[in-house]
Amino acid sequence: MTFFLFNLLNGLQLSMLIFLMAIGLTVIFGLMDILNLAHGAFYMAGAYFGYVVFQATGSFWIALAIAPLLPLVLGFLLQYFVLQPLIDRGRSAHLDMALLTFGLLFFTIGLIDLVFFETLGLTFMSIDKPAGLGSYVNIGTFYPSYRLFIIAVGLLVALIVWLLLERTVVGAVVRAGVDDREMVRAMGVNVYVVFASVFALGCGLAGLAGVIAGAELSINITMGVQILIPTLVVVVLGGLGSVKGCFFGSLIVGMTETLSQAYVPALALFATYLILAAMLVFRPQGFFGRTPKSV
Amino acid sequence: MSKSVRKKPAAPKKPVAPRKPAAGKKPVAAKKAAAVKAAGMAKQPDIAPLLTVSDIHTYYGDSHVLQGVSLDVKPGECVALLGRNGAGKTTTLRSIVSLTPVRRGHVGFDGLDITHSPTHRIIREGIGYVPEDRGIFSSLSVREHLDIALWAAKKPPERRDEVLKIFPRISERLEHFGQQLSGGEQQMLSIARALLAEPRLLILDEPSEGLAPIIVDEVRDTLARVKKTGTSILLVEQNVAMALALADRVVVLSQGMVQFTGTPAELEAQPDVKDTYLGIA
Numbered sequence: 001m002t003f004f005l006f007n008l009l010n011g012l013q014l015s016m017l018i019f020l021m022a023i024g025l026t027v028i029f030g031l032m033d034i035l036n037l038a039h040g041a042f043y044m045a046g047a048y049f050g051y052v053v054f055q056a057t058g059s060f061w062i063a064l065a066i067a068p069l070l071p072l073v074l075g076f077l078l079q080y081f082v083l084q085p086l087i088d089r090g091r092s093a094h095l096d097m098a099l100l101t102f103g104l105l106f107f108t109i110g111l112i113d114l115v116f117f118e119t120l121g122l123t124f125m126s127i128d129k130p131a132g133l134g135s136y137v138n139i140g141t142f143y144p145s146y147r148l149f150i151i152a153v154g155l156l157v158a159l160i161v162w163l164l165l166e167r168t169v170v171g172a173v174v175r176a177g178v179d180d181r182e183m184v185r186a187m188g189v190n191v192y193v194v195f196a197s198v199f200a201l202g203c204g205l206a207g208l209a210g211v212i213a214g215a216e217l218s219i220n221i222t223m224g225v226q227i228l229i230p231t232l233v234v235v236v237l238g239g240l241g242s243v244k245g246c247f248f249g250s251l252i253v254g255m256t257e258t259l260s261q262a263y264v265p266a267l268a269l270f271a272t273y274l275i276l277a278a279m280l281v282f283r284p285q286g287f288f289g290r291t292p293k294s295v
Numbered sequence: 296m297s298k299s300v301r302k303k304p305a306a307p308k309k310p311v312a313p314r315k316p317a318a319g320k321k322p323v324a325a326k327k328a329a330a331v332k333a334a335g336m337a338k339q340p341d342i343a344p345l346l347t348v349s350d351i352h353t354y355y356g357d358s359h360v361l362q363g364v365s366l367d368v369k370p371g372e373c374v375a376l377l378g379r380n381g382a383g384k385t386t387t388l389r390s391i392v393s394l395t396p397v398r399r400g401h402v403g404f405d406g407l408d409i410t411h412s413p414t415h416r417i418i419r420e421g422i423g424y425v426p427e428d429r430g431i432f433s434s435l436s437v438r439e440h441l442d443i444a445l446w447a448a449k450k451p452p453e454r455r456d457e458v459l460k461i462f463p464r465i466s467e468r469l470e471h472f473g474q475q476l477s478g479g480e481q482q483m484l485s486i487a488r489a490l491l492a493e494p495r496l497l498i499l500d501e502p503s504e505g506l507a508p509i510i511v512d513e514v515r516d517t518l519a520r521v522k523k524t525g526t527s528i529l530l531v532e533q534n535v536a537m538a539l540a541l542a543d544r545v546v547v548l549s550q551g552m553v554q555f556t557g558t559p560a561e562l563e564a565q566p567d568v569k570d571t572y573l574g575i576a
């Protein structure tokens with residue numbers, strides 16, 4: 001029983017990390033039709049910049065507060081000055097955007113490798129857990145308190161994003177944009193600013209996930225690709241632009257990966273993909289997927 | 296915001312009339328506008344047009360859809376743009392608000408060259424756009440539709456109450472989602488939303504399409520009231536009777552070219568135009 005509880009919490013912890021990544025990806029895809037594979041790069045930017053800030057200040061909390069700002073700003077610039085102008089010129093096919101952002105992901109990996117490994121010679125990097133979150137708490141089983149913290153952050157972010165999307169005008173604009181982007185423009189909304197802001201927030205959350213992961217897992221150049229794959233599965237499972245779908249999709253993927261590893265290790269490598277394949281066959285629009293376009 | 300529109304390098308000799316017309320001077324638009332040449336109809340030369348479309352050419356890929364369309368709408372005037380399926384009516388409206396880019400020619404609104412301005416700036420200059428499919432968001436409530444419009448136009452919430460007075464049926468359905476509305480309600484919401492920003496020009500693309508006759512009458516009466524408030528209207532319609540009931544002037548389009556411009560009475564006097572381009576004798 002305690003073994004099960006332990007794994008359940010691990011699954012929840014992984015789910016929340018994946019959720020922080022997937023929520024940005026799914027809203028960006030739903031709103032702008034951009035499959036931003038560079039999302040993994042923004043996760044890495046958060047982790048590595050978090051490491052730098054942590055080394056400079058010695059504080060996890062300062063790193064957590066400051067590091068996501070780098071991917072946030074970079075995300076805004078990328079969308080506003082690179083992707084949107086390309087879209088306006090007609091380069092908006094899914095494949096164009098996916099290839100471009102995929103290239104950006106590997107460019108980032110190369111750049112980070114050049115700076116941190118080739119130049120600075122850093123190999124084993126991580127951010128120290130903050131005081132008070134470095135030990136275990138007894139909740140029927142001894143469980144790392146930092147992982148409970150990850151779960152709490154994920155739940156809190158999910159709540160805030162949901163409130164922003166469902167309870168504010170800008171959230172309504174985003175949902176309207178997922179339905180019918182053109183009509184939002186025709187209502188006098190400056191979609192360029194809205195798009196870039198949403199893109200930036202998504203990248204900022206990816207960066208936040210990167211900092212948080214940097215204190216639990218190790219910081220290395222494969223981390224971006226590693227997290228990107230389950231994240232993409234969540235986007236397919238949850239349906240585009242839906243917080244609810246993204247949340248449950250993250251739970252399914254996080255739990256499947258963790259529980260299959262704990263109980264049926266032989267299945268672990270492809271359990272998630274079985275679910276993905278089944279989803280694509282039986283419900284390609286995702287759990288909560290809406291058919292986009294206005295009525 | 297409007298400043299930056301003005302800053303745009305003015306196209307050489309833009310055929311856009313000044314805000315305040317010089318007394319006795321013909322509208323600059325008259326120089327180029329084929330609309331004026333078309334039939335030499337009754338014109339009021341001393342009123343500068345609010346909207347001037349001059350010789351626009353619009354393409355979808357390689358297909359040359361608008362081949363030099365010119366028309367204008369004067370302040371307070373209702374102009375009906377008629378034509379058969381595929382004539383280019385929707386494309387003309389989309390070109391005006393830059394949803395489909397114009398390749399050649401100019402669009403002027405209230406003295407500004409808006410040909411290449413982004414859509415949201417054009418809308419904020421004072422144009423309300425009611426698209427062909429009504430543009431209602433299926434998963435947003437009626438209230439949210441109006442909230443977005445208020446937000447985009449930077450209007451206070453009281454403005455919503457003003458507009459809802461004209462649309463009682465919408466005000467009873469504030470919490471309904473777009474997909475729960477009937478066609479007529481969707482059309483009314485689309486018009487109400489466009490009017491929230493107090494546009495000087497309302498552009499509508501076939502508002503009567505797919506509606507029961509009694510609802511069409513309701514839409515017509517609503518537009519008549521809007522017109523009475525001094526708002527200019529550019530109305531695309533297949534329902535010729537409804538359009539002629541509202542219009543001060545009619546522009547007939549066929550294969551991306553203007554075939555006739557004149558008053559409803561002048562159109563009545565030309566049965567061959569009605570027959571050839573509208574399919575009614």
Ligand SMILES: Nc1ncnc2c1ncn2[C@@H]1O[C@H](COP(=O)(O)OP(=O)(O)OP(=O)(O)O)[C@@H](O)[C@H]1O
Pocket residue numbers: 355358360378379380381382383384385386387533
């Ligand atoms: N997105 C598009 N891509 C390619 N061609 C298009 C597109 N939209 C319209 N067309 C073509 O452009 C021409 C004009 O179309 P438009 O929609 O402007 O006509 P319309 O007068 O509004 O017709 P309707 O009365 O059916 O709405 C038509 O021949 C149409 O097939």
Ligand SMILES: [Mg+2]
Pocket residue numbers: 384385386427500
């Ligand atoms: Mg049309």
